[in-house]
Amino acid sequence: MQNDQHEHFFERVYAVARCIPYGKVTSYGAIARYLGTAGSARMVGWAMNQSHLLPDPVPAHRVVNRNGQLSGKQHFGGGEVMRNLLESEGVEVVDDAVLHFAEHFWDPASLG
């Protein structure tokens, strides 16, 4: 127990994810970079995988990969769940990818 940071890691991930504005999206890598662990983008994905177990909801559907692709849609029960969530927020999805990704992209660094 040298550090509890690994414990905070998931918490931080969730905290950042909850800050993603309605109608915006970000990437696993962007969150990882913001947390200072640029190489741990996969862990962000893993955190999202577990996020549905939390008491407080996490907008995991607003997190996509660096290409804007809905790489995690299979974890929303498969089908069109993730896409529907995004489109209900005004984010157009075509061929499992966010349309106008750059315009919808939200950088965690903008938190300050």
Place this chain on the structure above:
DNA sequence: TTGCTGACCGACG
């Protein structure tokens, strides 16, 4: 304990 698998990313040939 070892080894492998991920909702990833960047570098290399």
Place this chain on the structure above:
DNA sequence: CCGTCGGCCAGCA
């Protein structure tokens, strides 16, 4: 442009 590889680190057999 495409495939491949290493790094990251938590969980599981």
